[in-house]
Amino acid sequence: MLQLYFVAGTPDCPGGDLARVLAEAIRGGITAYQFREKGPGALHGRARFELAAQLRELCASAGVPFIVNDDVELALALSADGVHVGQTDAPAAEVRRRIGAMLLGVSAHDAGEARRAAADGADYLGVGPMYPTATKLDARTVQGPGVLSRLRESGLMLPIVGIGGITAARAAAVTGAGADGIAVVSAISRAADPFRAAQQFSTPGSLAYRD
């Protein structure tokens, strides 16, 4: 499910039409979706909840796991498939207690954070930024795919998705360095054709495709 993990909120989509973009991305072959409604232009309150419920339904009918970024209440209310938290969000151990068997993803940047996330009950790690990104304004210094090899060499067994500035042309370098999949925002959300953009990552024979 981590092979092609699409992450997006309203501000990531031209015209704010996230439901259309997600429907096209699903048609193009994404294997998981994370609702990350953050930053300038993000929806709040009822509008945010209603959009999330609509997207949850889209994912459910396509059999695509629906993960909520940093909002346990919302994830529980929508019977989401999981929750993803960063290092400055709610503590992973506390989130694990609250969500029971739901999937738990944690952003980690080095072996120490990765070990702690594993001990806290993470099912997978998001590691980045792989490349420069304009999407996350507070992203850390670019690490490059080399950090993945170092994490694997340190003995880390948890599934990993690389994130940050990943394009179809760069995906193979990320999976080749030890990631199980890639997470992308703008490569799909800001593409003129999100269906084709997702397909470029997911189609056999494309640069980014993995069995």
Ligand code: 3NM
């Ligand atoms: N997390 P794009 S980078 C949401 O480094 C997020 O943890 C990151 O967007 C991290 O695919 C990032 O458009 C944004 O570069 C990724």
